Amino acid sequence: xxxxxxxxxxxxxxxxxxxxxxxxxxxxxxxxxxxxxxxxxxxxxxxxxxxxxxxxxxxxxxxxxxxxxxxxxxxxxxxxxxxxxxxxxxxxxxxxxxxxxxxxxxxxxxxxxxxxxxxxxxxxxxxxxxxxxxxxxxxxxxxxxxxxxxxxxxxxxxxxxxxxxxxxxxxxxxxxxxxxxxxxxxxxxxxxxxxxxxxxxxxxxxxxxxxxxxxxxxxxxxxxxxxxxxxxxxxxxxxxxxxxxxxxxxxxxxxxx
Amino acid sequence: xxxxxxxxxxxxxxxxxxxxxxxxxxxxxxxxxxxxxxxxxxxxxxxxxxxxxxxxxxxxxxxxxxxxxxxxxxxxxxxxxxxxxxxxxxxxxxxxxxxxxxxxxxxxxxxxxxxxxxxxxxxxxxxxxxxxxxxxxxxxxxxxxxxxxxxxxxxxxxxxxxxxxxxxxxxxxxxxxxxxxxxxxxxxxxxxxxxxxxxxxxxxxxxxxxxxxxxxxxxxxxxxxxxxxxxxxxxxxxxxxxxxxxxxxxxxxxxxxxxxxxxxxxx
Ligand SMILES: Nc1ncnc2c1ncn2[C@@H]1O[C@H](COP(=O)(O)OP(=O)(O)OP(=O)(O)O)[C@@H](O)[C@H]1O
Ligand SMILES: [Mg+2]
Numbered sequence: 001x002x003x004x005x006x007x008x009x010x011x012x013x014x015x016x017x018x019x020x021x022x023x024x025x026x027x028x029x030x031x032x033x034x035x036x037x038x039x040x041x042x043x044x045x046x047x048x049x050x051x052x053x054x055x056x057x058x059x060x061x062x063x064x065x066x067x068x069x070x071x072x073x074x075x076x077x078x079x080x081x082x083x084x085x086x087x088x089x090x091x092x093x094x095x096x097x098x099x100x101x102x103x104x105x106x107x108x109x110x111x112x113x114x115x116x117x118x119x120x121x122x123x124x125x126x127x128x129x130x131x132x133x134x135x136x137x138x139x140x141x142x143x144x145x146x147x148x149x150x151x152x153x154x155x156x157x158x159x160x161x162x163x164x165x166x167x168x169x170x171x172x173x174x175x176x177x178x179x180x181x182x183x184x185x186x187x188x189x190x191x192x193x194x195x196x197x198x199x200x201x202x203x204x205x206x207x208x209x210x211x212x213x214x215x216x217x218x219x220x221x222x223x224x225x226x227x228x229x230x231x232x233x234x235x236x237x238x239x240x241x242x243x244x245x246x247x248x249x250x251x252x253x254x255x256x257x
Numbered sequence: 258x259x260x261x262x263x264x265x266x267x268x269x270x271x272x273x274x275x276x277x278x279x280x281x282x283x284x285x286x287x288x289x290x291x292x293x294x295x296x297x298x299x300x301x302x303x304x305x306x307x308x309x310x311x312x313x314x315x316x317x318x319x320x321x322x323x324x325x326x327x328x329x330x331x332x333x334x335x336x337x338x339x340x341x342x343x344x345x346x347x348x349x350x351x352x353x354x355x356x357x358x359x360x361x362x363x364x365x366x367x368x369x370x371x372x373x374x375x376x377x378x379x380x381x382x383x384x385x386x387x388x389x390x391x392x393x394x395x396x397x398x399x400x401x402x403x404x405x406x407x408x409x410x411x412x413x414x415x416x417x418x419x420x421x422x423x424x425x426x427x428x429x430x431x432x433x434x435x436x437x438x439x440x441x442x443x444x445x446x447x448x449x450x451x452x453x454x455x456x457x458x459x460x461x462x463x464x465x466x467x468x469x470x471x472x473x474x475x476x477x478x479x480x481x482x483x484x485x486x487x488x489x490x491x492x493x494x495x496x497x498x499x500x501x502x503x504x505x506x507x508x509x510x511x512x513x514x515x516x517x518x519x520x521x522x523x524x
Binding site: 056059060061079080082083085087089092093094095097098099100101103104105107109110111112141150195 | 290323408409411412414415416417418420421422423424425466469470471472473474
């Protein structure tokens with residue numbers, strides 16, 4: 001992709017030649033891509049490919065060893081409009097006995113905004129609306145630890161939606177969600193995307209992805225494919241990206257799939 | 258009963274005790290949820306160095322101890338953050354240093370054990386009006402800070418990583434939080450003493466947590482349990498003639514038992 005094309009004002013997220021290593025072990029090498037406003041981008045790749053790490057770099061939780069990230073045209077370090085980004089991590093580490101209702105967890109999404117003491121009526125409405133979107137409006141008063149795994153996942157999506165973000169970063173949000181909810185979930189994401197929210201989703205579910213997204217990136221340390229999902233199989237990138245890792249991780253299995 | 262309240266020292270005790278109970282229980286809930294309960298004891302022990310220095314230098318005890326505790330709390334946070342040592346281990350690192358410095362200073366200054374007793378076990382009935390001023394001013398600072406940062410501290414206590422990912426200035430808020438804990442421990446020292454600080458900071462939140470409510474309710478309940486233990490403790494100590502700090506600690510524990518029983522019986 002040409003530099004000029006990535007620099008226009010519609011660029012929401014821009015990775016420019018990013019490399020990163022954990023304790024000297026290269027995890028990401030020379031990754032460049034850009035996400036434009038309105039994009040629905042899927043990231044696929046085997047376990048340990050560096051997908052989650054890429055999100056951590058975008059959010060400033062890890063510093064790349066080289067290259068630069070821009071959010072909404074601003075350098076990562078200078079970015080401050082955090083309410084414009086909603087993030088659902090792959091796994092939220094929390095104490096299941098934590099005294100927080102589902103409503104309070106969703107309201108955490110408003111913590112970056114000023115308006116400190118109590119939630120305003122408008123904010124309460126926003127929280128209720130977000131819980132309604134993820135189908136948890138009837139569980140609002142339950143404690144978060146009392147939800148099922150899939151419901152928790154949806155509560156965290158609600159938390160990411162509550163500040164009405166322009167960009168959603170979803171790290172395997174559908175793990176543990178049943179097929180009925182998954183369908184609803186797809187519809188929700190489609191609807192949000194149509195409403196102008198840019199979405200980047202990490203998932204292992206290729207069919208799910210090809211049906212939803214308009215652009216896919218296949219990652220395993222470096223970018224193996226970047227383009228329309230219909231082109232991915234004939235590009236031959238999948239066996240290259242997956243074959244390697246499958247080979248490296250499981251020696252005693254023959255590598256099909 | 259009413260004659261009790263005609264004494265100025267009892268009025269002072271109730272007033273100071275109530276303020277301290279509230280800030281201890283409120284900050285204590287965040288401490289318990291962040292699994293840093295050991296910290297209150299750590300800072301309390303470390304502040305013995307401050308008490309010793311103040312007695313030796315004939316300086317204002319609350320002021321000197323407050324500074325020491327404040328710095329100890331910030332130090333614990335810095336060690337935790339920069340050296341990637343877990344919170345409880347960082348406390349374990351500083352606690353003996355503070356305690357040992359205190360003991361060395363005390364033996365150099367030839368302080369008698371009588372002076373020390375009130376700091377080890379608290380002396381709420383001996384609170385002076387300058388103590389009271391100190392407690393009111395710093396109590397107000399702590400309460401305002403918690404009110405302002407409540408949502409952010411709640412998010413961080415729930416899940417520090419997500420809080421960071423959502424762009425909150427987690428590191429800065431942590432320094433403020435640990436600083437507030439330092440101040441609060443010193444205020445609690447005056448009421449409960451070094452040995453019994455956790456009766457004010459840890460037990461009321463634990464009692465509130467027994468009832469398994471949402472966060473806002475738990476916070477209010479925690480403060481209520483704290484206030485109640487201080488009131489019951491002062492009254493019991495007056496009529497039974499026992500040490501106030503100990504009476505507060507025991508009533509706090511009795512309330513904890515009551516709360517767990519209430520939950521079990523689904524009252
Ligand atoms: N905190 C960490 N410290 C050291 N190494 C790490 C850390 N987190 C991840 N790694 C390593 O970095 C590599 C990429 O991890 P990452 O979590 O980004 O993979 P992923 O593509 O999200 O995988 P998955 O599909 O399993 O979620 C892995 O090899 C992993 O072992
Ligand atoms: Mg991952």
